[in-house]
Amino acid sequence: MITLTAAIGRYPHTAALLDGAVTDPEVALDCAPFPNITRAFAPMVREGRFEVSEMAIATWLQAWAYGKPLVPLPCVLAARLQEGSLLCRADSPIRGPADLAGRRIGVRSYSQTTGLWLRGILQDSFGVAPESVHWVTFEDPHVAECQDPGFATRAPAGRDMLAMLEAGELDAIIAGADAPPADWLRPVFPDAAAAGQEFIRCHGFTPINHLLVIRADRAAHAQAVLRLLDAAGQAPQRGRLGMMPALAFAASHAVRQGLIPRAPTAGEIWAGLPPDIS
Template identity: 55%
Template sequence: MAEPVTLRAAIGRYPHSAAVLDGTAASPILRIEDAGISPVNRAFAPMVREGRFDLSEMAIATFLMAKEAGRPLVLLPVVMAARFQEGALLCPAESPLRGPTDIAGRRVGVRAYSQTTGMWLRGALADAGVPPGAVRWVTFEDAHEPGYRDPPWAERAPAGSDMLAMLRGGALDAAVFGNDLPQGEPLRTVFPDPGAAAKTFRTAHGFVPVNHLLVLRRDVAAAHPEIAPEIVRLLGGRTPPGGRAGLAPALLLAARLCADQGLTRRALNLDEIWDGTPLTVP
């Protein structure tokens, strides 16, 4: 029997991935070697720019930007992280902002303009009547895709600035935070009822917004097409049913939003998004 293929992987620890990372969910044809990257978003830039890992978690906006740029990455239909985003847009508790439409003309901080949480939130704001260019987006770092430049309606915060401190001090009217929301701060959500906004999104689109997926290096996928379905089996615990077809609505909306917001030049289609994914993956 052939030796299992060993993949050096940058994957976050979640309920559906812990057993794989611990080695208790075993495979006869595949071994996952944990690269130990924490938080996992630190893996995105080196994966995009130099293909540092065989297998990596990756934010959906980062992947779409990298795919358009011709990076040798292939997508697997595996959702690693997904959540509704409206609770991540925060403002001071005493802010005059009373809802998403009040964001127009304001200064909103975001780690990077390309951050996936920001991409989904800008889509929600656009649905409320506030297009991306109606807000002054203040960024703190570059995109993971090195060839990308922020659009004219984004500006870089002064070097060494802290987003939370700027929000506290009034230099920002609101800010987009990731999974780790500030604790013990006098802040509230810009969306008055994030739960209701989430229900509205799900009714309109039928899915929970996808934050992170899995990608393989193209050379690894081509050399070992048999391992892709095994990765999906081992790590597909957050994935909608139906494989590629089940993910199509989220991918197509994300591709459209990336184009609308200036993250990509145009919306990639599904054939382009899945280019290079082994045919063994349904």
């Protein structure tokens, strides 16, 4: 048996794996503790610190664009509707997504995957092009070689995104999965839940935030890693074919938004994955 170092977040479908309740005769995973799994992404793409890692789609796309030897596995670890993460002040004059053109929107990082999805939705459904918004960021991309486009600027050092929104220095923010409960905040989408369901109706999938990657030098063990994940619980989605619509949407919009120079083909996405993994 081989033991692979890993960084995987805790979800109902990964808890048994993290707790050591499932095993495989070929491989074991030594999972590093990450209360916030996004903090594993930069060391993974910059240093190859782990042999298996959870990773945001936008991070993997940029890692692929710069030749990082990371092979995505056909297993979704986190997927969710995005509309409820776009917030403004309750007293804001913004009445819907179409009002965001020309506004200042704060986002942790321009390459944050929730931002990728929401910019795609804003462009496709409301005609708000990425470059028509002034994006204010607070962190670098996980992939060190990447640079934000010219219409994204960095907030002054030490500033807090939520405080800037409250002070009126931002018009809206993308809060990610940890939207704070506050009575002075409201979603930009008048009915975020209905907007999310409309996205699913139009596109046929729930947006994927995080998948699983394995270092190319360990790809021979990909099937065993997937067996462990399958034994731990039912992932939000499994399989190359079912994931491709979401991956294609994310990749095409990543190009449009200046995150990557071109979209990978299906063959390039799964390159390095053993052929018996579907």
